[in-house]
Amino acid sequence: MDVAGNKDRDGQNVIMFKRHNALNQQWDIVYLDALEAPLKDGEWWADWGMYVGKEFSIVSKMPSQRYLDVRENNVVINQRSNRKTQKWVFEYTSRTIINVATKKSLNFYGN
Numbered sequence: 001m002d003v004a005g006n007k008d009r010d011g012q013n014v015i016m017f018k019r020h021n022a023l024n025q026q027w028d029i030v031y032l033d034a035l036e037a038p039l040k041d042g043e044w045w046a047d048w049g050m051y052v053g054k055e056f057s058i059v060s061k062m063p064s065q066r067y068l069d070v071r072e073n074n075v076v077i078n079q080r081s082n083r084k085t086q087k088w089v090f091e092y093t094s095r096t097i098i099n100v101a102t103k104k105s106l107n108f109y110g111n
Contacts, residue, residue: 001015002016011065023061056089056090064079070101
């Protein structure tokens with residue numbers, strides 16, 4: 001994932017682009033709550049490094065640390081808003097990242 005044009009501003013599109021390791025291609029996964037109890041089998045999937053079904057945000061490592069956000073059928077970065085459009089879960093059976101608000105998978109298409 002790449003913040004288009006390396007523009008660190010609200011509403012900026014997120015696209016697929018050739019890897020170049022700049023900050024606009026670097027992201028953090030931030031879980032939204034602390035673990036309250038020891039994990040049960042299957043909750044942490046080590047192969048993917050993700051908690052199954054546990055909400056998280058995807059945060060750009062660009063200076064403003066904007067959050068991956070869904071606007072209509074588009075993925076953009078925006079300041080943190082705590083809206084469900086900025087919350088994601090890892091779904092084990094499909095092995096996809098799904099937006100909490102739209103229930104749609106994070107997919108990228110290109111040529």
